[in-house]
Amino acid sequence: xxxxxxxxxxxxxxxxxxxxxxxxxxxxxxxxxxxxxxxxxxxxxxxxxxxxxxxxxxxxxxxxxxxxxxxxxxxxxxxxxxxxxxxxxxxxxxxxxxxxxxxxxxxxxxxxxxxxxxxxxxxxxxxxxxxxxxxxxxxxxxxxxxxxxxxxxxxxxxxxxxxxxxxxxxxxxxxxxxxxxxxxxxxxxxxxxxxxxxxxxxxxx
Numbered sequence: 094x095x096x097x098x099x100x101x102x103x104x105x106x107x108x109x110x111x112x113x114x115x116x117x118x119x120x121x122x123x124x125x126x127x128x129x130x131x132x133x134x135x136x137x138x139x140x141x142x143x144x145x146x147x148x149x150x151x152x153x154x155x156x157x158x159x160x161x162x163x164x165x166x167x168x169x170x171x172x173x174x175x176x177x178x179x180x181x182x183x184x185x186x187x188x189x190x191x192x193x194x195x196x197x198x199x200x201x202x203x204x205x206x207x208x209x210x211x212x213x214x215x216x217x218x219x220x221x222x223x224x225x226x227x228x229x230x231x232x233x234x235x236x237x238x239x240x241x242x243x244x245x246x247x248x249x250x251x252x253x254x255x256x257x258x259x260x261x262x263x264x265x266x267x268x269x270x271x272x273x274x275x276x277x278x279x280x281x282x283x284x285x286x287x288x289x290x291x292x293x294x295x296x297x298x
Contacts, residue, residue, distance in 0.1 A: 142287070171262055175255065182251070
């Protein structure tokens with residue numbers, strides 16, 4: 094009958110609709126499973142990238158530690174050089190004072206001998222005595238000037254070495270600051286890259 098045909102048609106339409114819905118559900122599940130698998134792969138890749146960054150940061154920390162230790166050793170060497178230089182300068186000053194005292198004593202004894210000699214000698218030899226005195230004095234002055242020049246040259250050499258060491262310390266400071274700045278920039282680039290990947294992942298989701 095017509096009513097039976099209509100019921101049969103409705104039943105077939107219902108079965109087709111159910112089968113179509115099941116097909117769509119299966120397709121959506123497959124798409125969802127594929128999307129979840131893709132997200133899991135991306136998470137694994139991000140974990141590997143994060144592990145790589147952690148290793149890189151650890152190595153950079155080791156380099157910073159080594160540089161810091163080297164800088165401390167350099168500071169110790171510079172401090173020892175400074176103390177040694179001060180000691181040398183003081184030693185040179187002491188030697189200069191001792192030499193000046195010996196020269197003064199020698200000049201005093203020479204002058205005393207000249208006075209005794211002048212009493213013993215006649216008045217006619219007064220000019221000869223003056224010549225000898227001037228010659229001795231000039232010779233002593235020449236020796237003092239030569240020693241002073243030698244000591245000043247040595248002091249200048251030690252001062253130049255100290256200044257060179259200070260320049261080397263400043264260069265090491267500058268290299269350490271540049272290296273720390275480079276590492277900070279590299280770390281910030283890594284963090285930005287991770288943030289960009291995470292943002293992309295959430296936007297896709």
